[in-house]
Amino acid sequence: MPPHAPLTPSQITTIKATVPVLAAHGKEITTRFYADVITSxxxxxxxxxNTHQATGHQATALAGALYAYAAHIDDLSALTPAVELITHKHASLVIQPAQYEVVGTYLLKNMKLVLGDAATDEIMDAWGAAYWQLADLLIAKEKELYDSTNGWDGWRDFKITRKEKESEAITSFYLEPVDEALKRRAERLAYKPGQYISVNLFVEELDGGVWQARQYSLSDAPGKGYLRISVKREDAVEIGEPRHMAEPGYLSNILHARKEVGDVVNITHPFGDFWYEEGEVSADAPVVLISAGVGLTCLMSILKTVVGEGKGRPVAWIHGSRDEKTRAFRREVGKMAARDEKLRTVFFSSSPADGEEQGRDYDVKGRVDLDQVDKKVLFMDNDQALYFVCGPTQFMLDVESKLKSLGVSGNRIKMELFGTGGVPKV
Incomplete structure (x- = not known):
């Protein structure tokens, strides 16, 4: 698909003038768009x-992305973080250029329907050009990502070779390729610690049966000959107002309850814009890993990689869970800490169970609070330290704010945003 003509100066002016319109009507446009394009x-x-459709999460995220795009239409460099996040997710879902044609048609159609007489030919022509400017950018970046997979294209069959319960709600699945050629080419299983894969499963409970894909972080170091994901069983998700619990997390429950060793699942090549890479900092720069709940999965990959480098890099592992039963990888992290004196751990428990003892089962009672962590453990005296954060959205924002208040520059704080459904702040 050849690239489209660039936006003219007058079209850029028109797009910037519609920013207030998107602020007022963006959610309505994207909600109608999703209903229309899926029906057709x-x-x-x-x-x-499906879950993000039911909660309105996907429509909200798209509305936010359109608003950010319009607001920065004359300086797209400001959108680089958003482009990275979106294209990695698209590549993980094997999005193809032809699908942009469908999306563009229905998005513009519903923009015109919502705006009515205000959607003049001038505005719609400008938005048509703007859409394809963004689509061309995404398509080109996604092609680069597809070309980087060493020949692993699309969905591939992987066999579950091991299934291990890590906590009350989290189970690890060890996956190995069915294709012997893929198995022999170790570089095809390569990834950067912190990245994720998509898993595609058939959900019988949805509309008579629908294939659905979800992203799950890889939770082991690369180079093992297998891929490990650690999945939290989601009992239910919140839908609608007033808030109430409904619909279980379909794929997580299928994996936990129905998939066993020997079963085959479809997955895509690892992608994701959140990772640790040796060489991006000096050999002795500290790495601080801060997580809450299931947010620890991607950080486990980083932890095992850093400790496995054998370079004695200082590392801090700060994690919060409800209690010991819900804390995954406690034994695995403990073994690493026993072997590596430069690995320091701090465990928070928000609601310790009866019989759990502070100092033995956890270090601090309560939710993760960096004010309760020794500043030496946070390496506040080292301006080369890197901070990786993963957990619920508000948790990550709170941690980011606290680190900045302690003098950590924003470029040294990395947050895993793929699960939030939004785009990075621009």
Missing amino acids: NPALKSVFN
Whole structure:
């Protein structure tokens, strides 16, 4: 697909003038868009997350992305973090250029329907050009990502070779390729610690049966000959107002309850814009890993990589869970800490169970609070330290704010945003 003509100066002016309109009507446009495009193109049910559709999460995220794009239409460099996040997720879902044609058609159609007479030919022409400017950018970046997979294209069959319970709600699945050629080419299983894969499963409970994909962080160091994901069983998700619990997390429950050793699942090549890479900092620069709940999975990959480097890099592992039963990888982290004196750990428990003892089962009672962590453990005296943060959205924002208040520059704080459904702040 050849690139489209660039936006003209007058079209840029028109797009910037519509920023207030998107602020007022963006959610309505994107909500109608999703309903329309899925009804007219049922095959897209397998691309779009059913749960995020039910909660309105996906429409909100798209509205936010459109607003950010319009606001920065004359300086797209400001959108680089958003482009990285979106294209990695698209590549993980094997999005193809032809799908941009469908999305563009229905997005512009519903923009015009919502705006009515205000959607003049001038505005719609400008937005048509703007859409394809963004689409061309995403398509080109996604092609680069597909070309980087050493020949692993699309969905591949992987066998579950091991299933291990890590906590009350989190189970690890060890996956190995069914294709012997893929198994022999170790570089095809390469990834950067912190990245994720997509898992595609058939959900019988949805509309008579629908394929659905979800992203799960890889929780082991690369180079093992297998890929490990550690999945939290989601009992239910919150839908609608007033807030109430409904619908279980379909894929996580299928993995926990129905998939066993020997079963085959479809996955894609690892992607993701959140990772640790040896060489991005000096050999003795500290790494601080801060997580809450299931947010520890991607950080486990980083922890095992850093400790496995054998370079004695200082590392801090700060994690919060409800209690010991819900804390995954406690034994694994403990063994690493026993072997590596430069690995320091701090465990928070918000609601310790009866019989759990502070100092033995956890270090601090309560939610993760960096004010309760020794500043030496946080390496506040080292301006080369890197901070990796993963957990619920508000948790990450709170940690980021606290670190900045302690003097940590923003470029040394990395947050895993793929699970939030939004785009990075621009």
